[in-house]
Amino acid sequence: METTADLTTEPTTPDLPFDAFARACPSRATLEHVTGRWGSLTVGALRDGSCRFNELRRKVDGVSEKMLSQTLHALERDGIVHREAQPTNPPRVDYELTPLGIEVADRLLALIHFLEGSMPQVLSARKSYDAARGGR
Numbered sequence: 001m002e003t004t005a006d007l008t009t010e011p012t013t014p015d016l017p018f019d020a021f022a023r024a025c026p027s028r029a030t031l032e033h034v035t036g037r038w039g040s041l042t043v044g045a046l047r048d049g050s051c052r053f054n055e056l057r058r059k060v061d062g063v064s065e066k067m068l069s070q071t072l073h074a075l076e077r078d079g080i081v082h083r084e085a086q087p088t089n090p091p092r093v094d095y096e097l098t099p100l101g102i103e104v105a106d107r108l109l110a111l112i113h114f115l116e117g118s119m120p121q122v123l124s125a126r127k128s129y130d131a132a133r134g135g136r
Contacts, residue, residue, distance in 0.1 A: 033074040038063050040108050042071050043080060043097065047105040050084075050096035080104055 018027045033039045038060065045051065045059040057068050072095060075081040080101035086092040097105055115122070 030078045030080075033071070033078055034080065034104055034108070036071075038067050038071040039075060040112070042068065042075065043101060043105045044109050044112055046081065046095060046097045046101070047109060050094045052092065052094055056095060075101070 018025050020027045020031055034043060041060045041063070042056065045056055051059065053068070053072075056072075057063060057065065060068065063071075072081055072083065076083050079098055082096050082098050082101075084094045084096070086094070
């Protein structure tokens, strides 16, 4: 049975004001925005500097216009991306990382680079797994 204590956003340790492992913690939504497929790739792509929407879409190969737009809105709301619309004709909109976004990007890129370098091990593990299960 669930109690009120189960739904609290109180930390499990006194040093942390938020606990992503707690169901009601608001950090979960931000974690999802940043670590989802399109969020992590968008944040990583913006690490090199500001981009216009279509430039960013080309960098994040495979993302649809709709998904990139939703991702950018969520990241902007979380304070990770800054959107600047310039009053030109046609309108020019640039996206760049905030200082928080730069920190997030650095950590994500470390993970991305680690995984890229570990792909021979991953592919080998997949091959062994599939072979053990009849090629699924």
